[in-house]
Amino acid sequence: xxxxxxxGAALGPRVRRLALVxxxxxxxxxxxxxxxxxxxxxxxxxxxxxxxxxxxxxxxLRLHGLDETVLRLILLxxxxxxxxxxxxxxxxxLILVSLREGTxxxxxxxxxxxxxxxRRWDVRPEEVRCPTLVLHGGRDHVVPVGHAxxxxxxxxxxxxxxxxxxxxxxxxxxxxxxIAAFVRGEA
Numbered sequence: 163x164x165x166x167x168x169x170g171a172a173l174g175p176r177v178r179r180l181a182l183v184x185x186x187x188x189x190x191x192x193x194x195x196x197x198x199x200x201x202x203x204x205x206x207x208x209x210x211x212x213x214x215x216x217x218x219x220x221x222x223l224r225l226h227g228l229d230e231t232v233l234r235l236i237l238l239x240x241x242x243x244x245x246x247x248x249x250x251x252x253x254x255x256l257i258l259v260s261l262r263e264g265t266x267x268x269x270x271x272x273x274x275x276x277x278x279x280x281r282r283w284d285v286r287p288e289e290v291r292c293p294t295l296v297l298h299g300g301r302d303h304v305v306p307v308g309h310a311x312x313x314x315x316x317x318x319x320x321x322x323x324x325x326x327x328x329x330x331x332x333x334x335x336x337x338x339x340x341i342a343a344f345v346r347g348e349a
Contacts, residue, residue, distance in 0.1 A: 181345050295321050
């Protein structure tokens, strides 16, 4: 989300709208709120050994077809939160393909994302003046809802919306049409 905020701050009025969906806030919020994203933060700061084992673990999971099983376990709490018309099997396949491709050559991309989460912010949310939808799931255990409140309290043109019965992935999947409409200026 830092990239979106930096773009909004740097380009000013040329950025017409932003949508922050289940967005991770700064390090202080990470420490205070917890959630699965906090574990990723700790792995980045203290878990060099664990990060070194991760590519080996991923390779073995993939080799034995267990990466699909692990993904299904991770997505299990999200299943009841998805709309009935969502093809869950197709969604799982898409996420699995994305994860496999994203980690095919190692975890450099994932490490870069973790680095981005843990380093000092070089942008001030207060400088982003465009209308910003801050959308978060009330049942998001990956990025707790406190992150959304942090953004809403700092972005001058924020519109905070908490979807009570949404988790981390179900929020993005279920609310995709609404997010697109907001960004297009239709909502």
